[in-house]
Amino acid sequence: MSIQHQFPDVHWVWKGGISFVYEVHPRIVVKVPKPGEFEGEQFRKELRIYEIFSQHPSCPSIVQCFLYADNGIFLEYMRDISLCSRIQDNHIRDQQTMVVTKVEMLEPLSLRKIWINDLAQAVAFLESLNLAHGDLRPENILLDRNRLKLSDFDCTAEIGTDFEACMAPYGRLLNSNEPDQGRRGTAGFLGPRTEQFALGSLYYLINYGYEVYGDRCLTDDPKEHGPKVVDLLQNMEFPELDGDPLIDGIIHKCWHNKYATVSDLAAYTKTLLPERTKEESNTGMISIPGWCLPIGRMIRGLWSAFRYWCALMLCRNGEAANTEVNSGKPSGHRCGLDENFPAEDFSSRKAYCQGLEKRGLLDILSSSEPEQLGFTLEWYRHSCHG
Structure with missing residues (x-):
């Protein structure tokens, strides 16, 4: 049979x-x-x-x-496409350079805030277990209609271990000014620094509709665009933030390792939610008479x-x-x-x-x-x- x-x-x-x-x-x-x-x-x-x-x-x-x-x-079963596909569906690209020339639609601001918090809470949960996801990128974030959840834990490891799955713009190589984080030219050690950096780049994607530097041609040869992004991020050179000031502030802090822990970040992102959503997040239930x-x-x-x-x-x-x-x-x-x-x-x-x-x-x-x-x-x- x-x-x-x-x-x-x-x-x-x-x-x-x-x-x-x-x-x-x-x-x-x-x-x-x-x-x-x-x-x-x-x-x-x-x-x-x-x-x-x-x-x-x-x-x-x-x-x-x-x-x-x-x-x-x-x-x-997260029955819809990943965050990666959801965002890309709203792109218009130059097919030669692959630069995003237009974003046809952004998700509603209220939904973007919920997603920002959902991601922070998921990574903070891992941190509470002394774990770092280690591969935070849009392909590993799944959607069921508008519900967003983190998945794929094959790169997840204890905080303090080597960061192996470092992919720009969700990871960056260390420069000579960061000796306490690891050797220059390596991705360093998994922990709040690496996790919040990845979250910052994910928040950028969600709020601008394209990846970091995805809206411009950085090199004459499109194949050299990726390595150029790696160099810029290693030197802590980021695109200008000119969107929602509140969210831009979170992105900036994530990129510059301003949150001592991801739990600190998650505590702040929770304040972005409407009161009713906070209550449902806390209890998993809606109050009834x-x-x-x-x-x-x-x-x-x-x-x-x-x-x-x-x-x-x-x-x-x-x-x-x-x-x-x-x-x-x-x-x-x-x-x-x-x-x-x-x-x-x-x-x-x-x-x-x-x-x-x-x-x-x-x-x-x-x-x-x-x-x-x-x-x-x-x-x-x-x-x-x-």
């Missing part, structure tokens, strides 16, 4: 640097490693980060993990029971899932609960993933390339889900 007949709801939706991503449910994907020693090692690095996440309360600005195993990670509570509890109870029943039916291994869900005890590869998913949602989705794992899906998907398994790329499917 072919995998398409055995698992008709599984579709190949993305090809990453170290992994393939498959949709297994309208709200769940699974990431499996590509064949290869390097890819396998990078995948194991990301797996170790999810193991760390599972031991702590989750962050709502990080893509939620439902279940992980040695050969696969089940994740929340007291007289609604009994009715709400009854509805939630019925809904929870219904979802629980569905999970048991869908996972096709109801007895194992029932034991796991009712016991409340973490399995050997359980990930933490995200405020975006109430307990009953998380449990039912986890049970669904457990069922797929029990039926051998991860072993099949990690055994070969998608095309050899009979899949074709179906990224368009994300637009079909409400």
Whole structure:
């Protein structure tokens, strides 16, 4: 029996640097490693980060993990394009020089402020675990409609380790005036300096609609533009900031390492949000009148029971899932609960993933390339889900 007949709801939706991503449910994907020693090692690095996440309360600005195993990670399906694609869709470029000549639309200022805070909160969460993401760039920031979350943790490492994935303009090489940060010409050590610098460049992208120096031709040969940006950033030469003064101030401070910690930055970005958004960010819930509570509890109870029943039916291994869900005890590869998913949602989705794992899906998907398994790329499917 072919995998398409055995698992008709599984579709190949993305090809990453170290992994393939498959949709297994309208709200769940699974990431499996590509064949290869390097890819396998990078995948194991990301797996170790999810193991760390599972031991702590989750962050709502990080893509939620439902279940992980040695050969696969089940994740929340961020059904839209990355921040990179979202921004680029509004570009008009000179096709010869690749310079952005026009930005057709910026996101609403209120949404940009939410995104700025979401990114700061995600990186501050990592910092609270003594971790730095190490590869903060728009390709690793995913969107589900207008919700933004941080993903891809294969370069994540402890604060103080070498910064290896340094890509301009989200990383910069050190100059001779920074001996305390590392050797000149290297990217230095991961920590608040590297993380806030990357955030500053991401904030620039979000608020100006193009990357740092992406709106001008710095060299006669377009191929030399990238190395020129590296040189400018190493010398602490930045484009003029003439947008929203409040956000420009944050960008300037991030580029110049003015925040002692990313947590300090996150505390400030939270003040940018409207009061209602702050309350929802703090609690994950919206306040409702007291007289609604009994009715709400009854509805939630019925809904929870219904979802629980569905999970048991869908996972096709109801007895194992029932034991796991009712016991409340973490399995050997359980990930933490995200405020975006109430307990009953998380449990039912986890049970669904457990069922797929029990039926051998991860072993099949990690055994070969998608095309050899009979899949074709179906990224368009994300637009079909409400």
